[in-house]
Amino acid sequence: MNKIYFDNNATTRVDDEAIKIMNEYFSSEYGNSSSAHGMGIEALETIDKCREKIAAYINCEPSEIIFTGSGTESDNMALLGYCHLKKPDECHIIVSEIEHSAILNTAKELQKEGYGVSFAKVNREGIIDLDYLESIINEKTKIISIMYANNETGAIQPIKEISEITRKRNIVFHTDAVQYIGKGYIDVKKTEIEMLSASGHKFHAPKGVGFLYLKKGIHIKPLIFGGSHERKIRPGTVNVPYIVSMTKALDVAYRDKEKNTKYIAGLRDTLKTGILDSIDNIVINTPNNSVYNTLNISIPGIEGEAMLFSLSEMGIYISTGSACSSGDSKPSHVMTAMGRSDLEAHGSLRLSLSKYNSQDEIDYVIKSLKEIVDRIRKISPYK
Numbered sequence: 001m002n003k004i005y006f007d008n009n010a011t012t013r014v015d016d017e018a019i020k021i022m023n024e025y026f027s028s029e030y031g032n033s034s035s036a037h038g039m040g041i042e043a044l045e046t047i048d049k050c051r052e053k054i055a056a057y058i059n060c061e062p063s064e065i066i067f068t069g070s071g072t073e074s075d076n077m078a079l080l081g082y083c084h085l086k087k088p089d090e091c092h093i094i095v096s097e098i099e100h101s102a103i104l105n106t107a108k109e110l111q112k113e114g115y116g117v118s119f120a121k122v123n124r125e126g127i128i129d130l131d132y133l134e135s136i137i138n139e140k141t142k143i144i145s146i147m148y149a150n151n152e153t154g155a156i157q158p159i160k161e162i163s164e165i166t167r168k169r170n171i172v173f174h175t176d177a178v179q180y181i182g183k184g185y186i187d188v189k190k191t192e193i194e195m196l197s198a199s200g201h202k203f204h205a206p207k208g209v210g211f212l213y214l215k216k217g218i219h220i221k222p223l224i225f226g227g228s229h230e231r232k233i234r235p236g237t238v239n240v241p242y243i244v245s246m247t248k249a250l251d252v253a254y255r256d257k258e259k260n261t262k263y264i265a266g267l268r269d270t271l272k273t274g275i276l277d278s279i280d281n282i283v284i285n286t287p288n289n290s291v292y293n294t295l296n297i298s299i300p301g302i303e304g305e306a307m308l309f310s311l312s313e314m315g316i317y318i319s320t321g322s323a324c325s326s327g328d329s330k331p332s333h334v335m336t337a338m339g340r341s342d343l344e345a346h347g348s349l350r351l352s353l354s355k356y357n358s359q360d361e362i363d364y365v366i367k368s369l370k371e372i373v374d375r376i377r378k379i380s381p382y383k
């Protein structure tokens, strides 16, 4: 059975060029970047070149890039690291209701430690309500963390406007750009962002590598302690092959950006039109201003999980709200925050595409979705 992979916001196939270069660093250029000898020096030079390239993509200084093991780690470093240098009763933080669990659960941990935490609301489109955001800022607010693009709906957030609010009030702005980097251009100077998280496996690099942009002058407490790697902020022997591979994947993503954006957005739009034309009573949860690869729909009355398993049996791999996909049948917190009814939230599906998808796959998925929905609706009280 052919695999039709429409779950690229969960993870992506590693790009061939990124695999090729990674293998060279596994088998021949495998020095430890902390070693004093020639191979060590070469490894250090290699990661510094990667740092320069990545910094150029987001317009920061190379020294402001810290390599990490994942987006989750970058998010934790940003929030815990920043807050742990402040006393709980002097520090209030704001995150949005639609953040990934890497931010939401970290904020909840801080709340347990006594830090003040407030949650910014979104409108029905899943976009941050800026007036509400301003209304929950208080004199103790030290950091605001709002994602660049949402992993479930693809909604791009008003990052520039948020940064204007944080600038005005001298609040640090962290953004989780895990679903945006490689798909859109980022300029942390123009947009005035102090911290930004990224993860390689969302843009065709391997799993287990990411980075945190940390603006010069912003201090965070390390999560772990050890040697002097990554300016002592993230000690531990540096994973040179993965960093090289992540850098190559980002090079490829930005080199081919125009071509891929057009191609993938075209596929996504045909998918959307095809679903709307062939199935009644579909709710579109992805707003117009979204990352071009994501389509989130609700089929009210049909459990997302039932759809996911039926499609999986046909070799089609998609996702429901992130909570459901881990075997927990709570409705997606993103759908709930967007004011979706219980039926709509339980029936939400995320289809996320990549450059490896084709028009034939789109046609097959539309046909299969229709077949399953028709079958379930025949025996279901909801139409």
Ligand SMILES: Cc1ncc(COP(=O)(O)O)c(C=O)c1O
Residues within 6 Å of the ligand: 009, 010, 069, 070, 071, 072, 073, 075, 100, 102, 147, 149, 150, 151, 176, 178, 179, 199, 200, 201, 208, 210
């Ligand atoms: C928005 C967002 N932030 C953070 C993460 C976590 O990244 P990682 O899987 O690299 O830990 C994800 C992964 O799904 C994500 O979508």
